[in-house]
Amino acid sequence: MTGDILNSSMLIFKKDLKSELRTRYVINSLLMFVLVTISVIRFALGDEKTENELLTGLLWISIFFSTSNGLSRTFVKEEERETSIALKLSSDSTAVLTGKLLFNLVLSFALNILILILFILITDYSVKNVSGFLITVIIGNFGLVSASTIIAAIISKANSKGTLYPVLSFPVLLPLLITVINATKLASLGVGTEKLYGEIIILVSYTIVITVVSYMLFRFVWED
Amino acid sequence: MSNVEIVCNKLSKSFSGKSIFKNLDLKISAKESLTVTGRNGTGKSTLVKVLAGLILQSKGSILINENNLALQKEKWFAKTGLLSPYFNLYDELTGFENLDFFYKLKSNGKEKSGNEEKVNSLLNEVNLFDKKNEQVKNYSSGMKQRLKLAFAVINKPDILFMDEPRSNLDKYGIEIMNRIALDHKERGILIIATNDEEDKQLCDKSLNIEDYK
Secondary structure (H helix, E strand, O other), X not given: XXXXXXXXXXXXXXXXXXXXXXXOOOHHHHHHHHHHHHHHHHHHHOOOOOOHHHHHHHHHHHHHHHHHHHHOHHHHHHHHOOOHHHHHHHOOHHHHHHHHHHHHHHHHHHHHHHXXXXXXXXXXXXOOOHHHHHHXXXXXXXXXXXXXXXXXXHHOOOOOHHHHHHHHHHHHHHHHHHHHHHHHHHHHOOOOHHHHXXXXXXXXXXXXXXXXXXXXXXXXXXXX | OOOEEEEEEEEEEEEOOXXXXXXXXXXXXXXXXXXXXXXXXXXXXXXXXXXXXXXXXXXXXXXEEEOOEEOOHHHHHHHEXXXXXXXXXXXXXXXXXXXXXXXXXXXXXXXXXXXXXXXXXXXXXXXXXXXXXXXXXXXXXXXXXXXXXXXXXXXXXXXXXXXXXXOOOOHHHHHHHHHHHHHHHOOOEEEEEOOOHHHHHHOOEEEEHHHHO
16 A cells, blocks of 8 residues: 555656656746845845855745745646646545655755855855754755645645745744754854754654644645 | 446535535446536536545535445545546646556556556557657647547546547547447446537436536
């Protein structure tokens, strides 16, 4: 049974990847969004020396808005192009959510690597505790993707998709964002990974809770 | 022959308090067929969606029984096939890729030997074999309808729902559709939502949705 769901999830993931590489429905707009955001940050900062506290906030603003812009489209695309019924008729809801989560994870990690590289290149952002920084960014990303995917599924059924996403996502993502911004800021300033333990536990717990809730809720969202 | 039956009891559907149909009782077994008729906007497609499990009824019950045992709702989709104007297949995939993807999904993601032959044979049946490697976005509306017809029967469903099946089909497409519908009727349940006289002749029973207002 679990094997069947995993097989179906991989099929959906591969289909989404193939579909995205052919249509560039999300990739092109996200690349432009990232380039514009990073350029605006560069112009806004000018030649001034900026502290890591502020730069960490700017980094997460770029990550949050880019992710929101991209991840919300996975389900919206299925609804707008009227393909969701064929998918619903052919697969279990758990497999659909897992496939979409996998696709969003790959998209989000690729996007965030790009943002990090560009951000470090154009600002004076330096990270003193690299391992702690990467751990918090990676776990934060898992939480962000998990929450964004279920919110995307919910808003895909609504008429005003564009406006509903930020309204729903902000309160849900707020605990994650506060924690991950604080943790990455501390790591960038050189605080040891063992001292980030509290933040890491919160991030892991948030990710587990939101993922479990997503799997419990999704069937009702998808099959209604 | 399948041992599946659909049993509806006092089925009602309303949207925002407006009744679409109410108190509909229906029992239909394998090798039986039904046309759902009624003027445009009277609820034929809504009834098909409710019976297919795509939307919930407002009142009443629907059971899909197999060997006299009610199936769990999660298993319904494995037993049904649907051809309708309100969904599309993936435009950016080829005809073959679409059917291959859905065939594997309906087989719970398992790679089976003979997948490719099965998909090719189905594409041949709906006369799309020559165009199987073209993206669906390049298909005409009639070709897309024939691909959806292949999608509807890809898992050899016990229950086949056809909503306005002639949409966009030319006379050759209609012949293919008739052949598939008659073939299905030999073993399963066939339900067609239509107002077309020739479609009505494909089925044994008829239900006018306007009688349930």
